Each structure stands twice: as C-alpha cells, then as structure tokens.
Amino acid sequence: MIRPMFGFRPKPKKFDYQFRYYDPEKDEREKRKKRIKFETHTRRRPAQFTRVLFFVVLLALVVYIISL
16 A cells, blocks of 8 residues: 555566467367266265254254253
C-alpha cells in the first residue's frame, strides 16, 4: 500500500514464447494416450446398510429400556 506512493509500479512479467505449429494428427495421438479410463465397480455393498440399520435398532432399544 505504501509502495505506490513512492513511484513503484508493477512491471509486466517477462516470458519466452516458443512458437509452435498446430499439428492435428499429433494432437489426436496425444489425446488417445492421455484418455482417462474409468473403473467400473459392479460389486454392491449391502452389508454396510444392514450394519447401520442394526446399530440404529440397537440404539433405539437401549434408549427405550433406559426410559422405562
């Protein structure tokens, strides 16, 4: 905040631009190499749902017994 008061101005960043020419065939080859392969999981996990349901029922039973 104080630097602009003393005449400091930000300078543009310098960079080296490398000229490249677009080659559609090379681009298509690189896209094929970089293609993302998705993993599919056909296995389902129903055991986790039953475990959670069991603990909910158990907790409800404990709360019911304590409230008597």
